[in-house]
Amino acid sequence: MARYVDVHPKDPQPRAIDQTVALLRDGALIAYPTDSCYALGAAMDSHDAADRIRRIRHLGDRHHFTLVCADFAQIGQYVILDNVAFRAIKAATPGPYTFILPATKDVPRRLAHAHKRTVGVRIVDHPVAAALVRALGEPLLSSTLLLPGHDEPMTDGWQIKEELDHQVDVVLDGGETGTQPTTVVDWSEGYPEVVREGAGDPSRFA
Incomplete structure (x- = not known):
């Protein structure tokens, strides 16, 4: 059964965050809230996390995982940016955007x-x-919690908790999110090519 952790959505309790990060470091797969919707997350060095996410979401090897970063400096460690991309992405973050970019050698091949x-x-x-990301000290491997056959995340x-009780290890409940x-x-x-329109205004990249 998944551990259920109720956390304040605007002022998360440090103890709850620290406990969740300890579980992440032990290889846990978590469900957690974001500024768009809930997501599945794991530590980058968890060797089976990507496969578990693929099984839950019925994904193939062409799926783009997301590295949720603490700040813009951390992004630069994991993807290759030119000056134009640097300025445009920095202006749009933080926010409900995911950017697909060439990975550096610091990104494990399996991710x-x-x-x-x-x-x-x-x-x-x-x-x-x-x-979570700040306490973890590295990006969180992540994927939108959109289940097979569902139109919305x-x-x-x-x-x-009820639906994925035996498929994830922790549900971090920070209240309802966007849809x-x-x-x-x-x-x-x-x-820039907008490949999915979602919570972030796509017109700035049109």
């Missing part, structure tokens, strides 16, 4: 796109998620 060697990155604008912690996933912008070819 990058199988053929393109690209990965998604974002800086989340949610107190609970931001506290999951937005309620207790419902997630849209992030807007995804593919910048891997040197220019």
Whole structure:
């Protein structure tokens, strides 16, 4: 059964964050709130986390995982940015955007796109998620909690607990979130292409 952790959505209790981070470091797969919707998250060095996420969401090896970063400086460690992308992405973050970019050698091969060697990155604008990433000290491997056959991602912690009780290790309930996933912008070819319209205004990258 998944551990259920109720956390304040705007001022998360440090003890709850620290306990969750300790479990992440032990390889746990968590469900946690973001500024768009709930997501699945794990430490980057968890060797089975990506496979567990793929099984829950019925994903193939072409799926782009997202590295949720604490700040813009951390993004630069994991993806390759030119000056134009740097300025545009910095202006849009933190916020409900995911950017697909070429991965650096610091991204484990199993987490990058199988053929393109690209990965998604974002800086989340949610107190609970931001506290998690800061306490973890490295990006959180993440994927939208959108279940097979569902049109919208999951937005309620207790419902997630009931539905995924035996598939995740921790449900971090920070209250209800928005109902849209992030807007995804593919910048891997040197220019922005909006490949999914979501919570972030796509017009700034049109």
